[in-house]
Amino acid sequence: MISVLPVPRADRASADASATAWALAARGGDPDAAEHFARALHGDVLRYVARLSGDPQTAHDLTQDTFARAFGSLHRYEGRASARTWLLSIARRAVADSLRCAAVRPRIADAVDWQTAVERTQPCGLPGFDDGVALLDLLETLPRERRTAFVLTQVVGLSYEEAAGFVGCPVGTVRSRVSRARATLERLLQEADAPNTLAA
CATH class of the missing domain: 1.10.1740.10 (RNA polymerase sigma factor, region 2, helix turn helix motif)
Structure with missing residues (x-):
């Protein structure tokens, strides 16, 4: 798992x-x-x-x-x-x-x-399962650099400083990549919810 x-x-x-x-x-x-x-x-x-x-x-x-x-x-x-x-x-x-x-x-x-x-x-049936699967799908739409920064800090749980050390770039670059990745994911989630809202 x-x-x-x-x-x-x-x-x-x-x-x-x-x-x-x-x-x-x-x-x-x-x-x-x-x-x-x-x-x-x-x-x-x-x-x-x-x-x-x-x-x-x-x-x-x-x-x-x-x-x-x-x-x-x-x-x-x-x-x-x-x-x-x-x-x-x-x-x-x-x-x-x-x-x-x-x-x-x-x-x-x-x-x-x-x-x-x-x-x-x-684990099917647990709270957050569908959200977890959706996140995996959405992450694949991100550019590799943004996806890696997001996964390291938001999924694996590293600090921005630790993530910067792993990818070999400044901390500010990691923060920017995570911010842009989060903005893209939020936009995609809103777009995915829009048809459901209109249908309701």
């Missing part, structure tokens, strides 16, 4: 602190801390790689690859950035490497449409 709902910032700050403490303890050889670290951030990594790759079918593999890379370099982690920020930077490289490899491989013509796959992984 890949959720599209953002995590409240207060809860995220507490979770980040815990995950960072677990990562540092895991670096010291604590196996229980390593398990807590992986469980705490698994969902964030899964959502992040699913959105960046645009392919939920490979999201789980990319998530495993991310954690394999992270544990392989955990001895170098010093806690200067939160464990989540550090881990998502590894995830970004994993997705980039995967996309480079995919570019030289022939595509499978009968692959399941990824949007359909996302819908099937969502």
